[in-house]
Amino acid sequence: MTSPKIEMTDVAKSFGGTAVLDGVNLSVEPGESLAIIGQSGSGKSVTLKCILGLVRPDRGSITVDGEEAVGLKGRAQEAMRAKFGMLFQGSALFDSMPIWRNVTFGLTQGRHVDAARMRAVAQENLERVGLDAHILNLRPSELSGGMQKRVALARAIAPRPEIIFFDEPTTGLDPIRADVINNLIVSLVDDLGVTALTITHDMASARKIAHRVAMLYKGRIIWRGPRDRLYDSGNPYVDQFVQGLADGPIQ
Amino acid sequence: MSAPSPAISLLSPFAAIGRATLAALAAIGRVAAFALHTVRRAVTPPYYPGRFLEQLGYIGWLSLPVVGLTAIFTGAALAQQIYTAGSRFSAQSTVPAVVVIGMVRELGPVLVGLMVAGRISSAMAAELGTMRVTEQLDALTTLRTDSYRYLIAPRLFAALIALPLLVLVANAIGLFGGWLLATTRLGFNSASYLDVTRRFLSVDDFQMALVKAGVFGFFIALMGCYHGFTTQGGAAGVGNATRNAVVSAFVLILASNFLITATAFGR
Numbered sequence: 001m002t003s004p005k006i007e008m009t010d011v012a013k014s015f016g017g018t019a020v021l022d023g024v025n026l027s028v029e030p031g032e033s034l035a036i037i038g039q040s041g042s043g044k045s046v047t048l049k050c051i052l053g054l055v056r057p058d059r060g061s062i063t064v065d066g067e068e069a070v071g072l073k074g075r076a077q078e079a080m081r082a083k084f085g086m087l088f089q090g091s092a093l094f095d096s097m098p099i100w101r102n103v104t105f106g107l108t109q110g111r112h113v114d115a116a117r118m119r120a121v122a123q124e125n126l127e128r129v130g131l132d133a134h135i136l137n138l139r140p141s142e143l144s145g146g147m148q149k150r151v152a153l154a155r156a157i158a159p160r161p162e163i164i165f166f167d168e169p170t171t172g173l174d175p176i177r178a179d180v181i182n183n184l185i186v187s188l189v190d191d192l193g194v195t196a197l198t199i200t201h202d203m204a205s206a207r208k209i210a211h212r213v214a215m216l217y218k219g220r221i222i223w224r225g226p227r228d229r230l231y232d233s234g235n236p237y238v239d240q241f242v243q244g245l246a247d248g249p250i251q
Numbered sequence: 252m253s254a255p256s257p258a259i260s261l262l263s264p265f266a267a268i269g270r271a272t273l274a275a276l277a278a279i280g281r282v283a284a285f286a287l288h289t290v291r292r293a294v295t296p297p298y299y300p301g302r303f304l305e306q307l308g309y310i311g312w313l314s315l316p317v318v319g320l321t322a323i324f325t326g327a328a329l330a331q332q333i334y335t336a337g338s339r340f341s342a343q344s345t346v347p348a349v350v351v352i353g354m355v356r357e358l359g360p361v362l363v364g365l366m367v368a369g370r371i372s373s374a375m376a377a378e379l380g381t382m383r384v385t386e387q388l389d390a391l392t393t394l395r396t397d398s399y400r401y402l403i404a405p406r407l408f409a410a411l412i413a414l415p416l417l418v419l420v421a422n423a424i425g426l427f428g429g430w431l432l433a434t435t436r437l438g439f440n441s442a443s444y445l446d447v448t449r450r451f452l453s454v455d456d457f458q459m460a461l462v463k464a465g466v467f468g469f470f471i472a473l474m475g476c477y478h479g480f481t482t483q484g485g486a487a488g489v490g491n492a493t494r495n496a497v498v499s500a501f502v503l504i505l506a507s508n509f510l511i512t513a514t515a516f517g518r
Contacts, residue, residue: 054389081395092390096378106394110401112301155394 003066005030005163005195006051011060012219013046020046021057022219028163033189033196035210035227037203037241039250042216044199045089048165051197052084053077064163085156085194089168091148093140099126099151100136106159125154129184146177153184157192164188166198170205182208203242206230215241217250285477286407292397293404302405310406310472311413314367315420321366322421325358326350326428334437346439347447350429355456359422361508364467367414368500372475375406376496379479380489388480403480407472414468415461422460463511467504474500 004027013021020043028034038044049055051062053072062069064080072080085106093102100122101108108118123133129150140148149169156164166185170178182205189196189209200206206213207227214224215238223235230242240248333349379402382388391398426448433439478496482488 049389052393054392078395081393084393086390086393088386088390090385092386094382094387094390105396109297109394109396110299110302111297159394 002030004028004063005032005065006197007061007063008047008051009061009063011047011050011057011062013043013050013055013057019219021050024060024216024219024221026214026221026224028195028197030195031189031193033185033198033209033211035198035200035206035213036216037200037206037213038216039241040201043219044216045167047216048086048167048197048199052086052165053081082159083162085159085161085164087149087152087156087164087166087169089171091140091145091152093148093152093155095140098137098139099143102140102151103154103158105155121158122154125158126151128157128188129154130180146173146180149173149177149181150184153181153188157188160192161194163195163197166196166200166209168200168202169198169209170200170202175204178202178205179208181205185209203230281481282473282477285480286473289399289403289407289476292399293408297400299401299405302401303409306405306409307413310367310371310409310468311416314370314413314417317366317370318363318417318421319424321362322354322359322425323428323431325362326354326425326430327432329353329358329425330429330432330437334433343437344447346433346437347429347444348451350433351426351448351451352456354425354429355422355452355460357508357512359425360418360460360463360467361504363414363418363421363464364471364504364508365501367410367417368467368471368474368504369497371410372471372478372496372500373493375472375475376479376482376492377489379476380482380492383480383482384485384488398480403476406476407469410468410472411465412468414471415464418460418464419457422457459511459515463508466507466511470503470507471500474503 006026006028008024008026011021011024012019020041024043024047026034026036026047036044036047046055050057051064051069053069057070060070064083067080069080093099094105097105100119103122103125104118107113107121119136122136126132126135131147131150131154135143135147135151140151143151153169169181169185173181185196185198186209188194196209198206198209207230210227212224213227213230214221215235216222217237223233223238225233230238233239233242236249239245240250330346330350333346333353334343337343337345379388382391382402388398388402391401430441430444430448433444434441474496478492478499482492484491
């Protein structure tokens with residue numbers, strides 16, 4: 001039996017006395033695509049940041065490939081982070097750099113390394129997300145929101161990470177562009193064989209890109225199951241959330 | 252709810268002073284820890300010489316126009332003021348001596364510090380603050396790049412080098428401004444003006460000006476980077492960071508200028 005790629009056990013985190021995560025237990029298997037759904041402020045982004053080491057949990061354990069990730073420092077933390085790619089909600093592209101340097105930043109860490117080779121690497125990764133070479137020298141501000149998302153996706157996959165996190169990948173996009181991003185995520189997970197963890201409000205996106213879905217409510221995972229059970233979960237909180245109803249146990 | 256006892260009411264101003272003092276000490280501690288952390292990271296690889304040169308150009312070269320204009324007008328205005336005030340007791344001949352001492356010891360470093368603080372601290376705080384609220388700093392970390400090495404250290408060291416160079420240029424331009432006004436409008440002989448200037452130009456004064464400039468440069472970049480890096484919230488947070496960076500840089504420049512001057516000349 002293979003060990004989980006990521007395993008969170010009793011993870012808790014508070015900010016200023018407010019418990020954002022309150023004992024999260026979650027595991028993601030290798031090659032699996034898991035979506036976490038939940039209200040705004042339910043702790044979805046903090047969950048990702050705890051795994052990445054951007055936020056240190058107050059208690060609990062997070063293992064990646066069986067190795068404890070909480071409290072890692074220096075080279076050990078850097079080696080751990082090399083396994084991850086991340087697509088940020090607002091893309092988080094570096095607006096002072098051209099697109100090709102953004103895409104290859106994970107390979108160069110900002111150093112000036114063989115520009116011709118890096119431009120070729122950037123072009124290859126942009127093609128993978130359906131963009132062509134004419135944008136290589138543009139700045140992020142010269143692109144539409146959907147194109148920025150795709151560039152951010154190219155940046156996340158360029159170092160060929162084993163695990164990719166997607167933070168609200170379709171937020172702010174129209175339904176057609178959102179579906180383009182969903183298709184890209186599905187193809188990346190299938191083609192590259194990566195493990196994916198997505199946080200989203202978008203039920204269509206969750207159903208399309210995830211193998212399994214988990215719901216976070218008040219800092220705890222209150223339901224998890226295969227995507228096909230999302231609308232047939234038997235959980236009143238999940239039912240209210242996925243149907244977008246004002247009335248129900250979630251106030 | 253019962254009213255506070257008279258003893259508590261009496262002590263409340265002291266409690267407020269105590270709280271403010273503790274908050275100020277905590278803030279100083281946070282800034283010092285930020286600076287130490289940056290220096291510790293900066294001395295170990297990877298290094299970013301390209302980023303350092305880029306910042307040196309931005310802080311030094313691109314500040315030259317504003318620094319030059321400030322210096323030439325200040326030098327000329329200083330000459331005019333000394334001439335007008337000196338004429339009341341027939342001391343117009345002190346113009347070149349006072350201009351050289353005033354520019355090199357005080358006005359050159361302080362005005363360059365304030366002008367560059369206005370230009371650079373605000374820009375650094377706004378840029379880093381925007382990177383914070385748009386998650387670009389988190390993105391750097393996930394891409395295994397240390398923000399302190401990549402963003403903070405090049406700015407800190409570039410400002411440390413650029414400010415003394417700018418002060419040298421400002422002093423030269425300020426002295427030129429004083430000379431220009433004195434010889435064209437106040438009737439001074441050029442050769443004797445320059446002779447007095449040379450006699451009052453001391454190496455010690457230049458050394459002090461360079462020390463002040465280095466300290467000011469460090470504070471300018473430190474305030475810009477610290478407030479930008481620790482920005483919270485959205486656009487309002489960036490605005491607060493920018494304002495706090497400029498105000499704190501101004502206060503630190505003026506306070507450290509006094510301390511350095513008092514240490515050098517105080518008895």
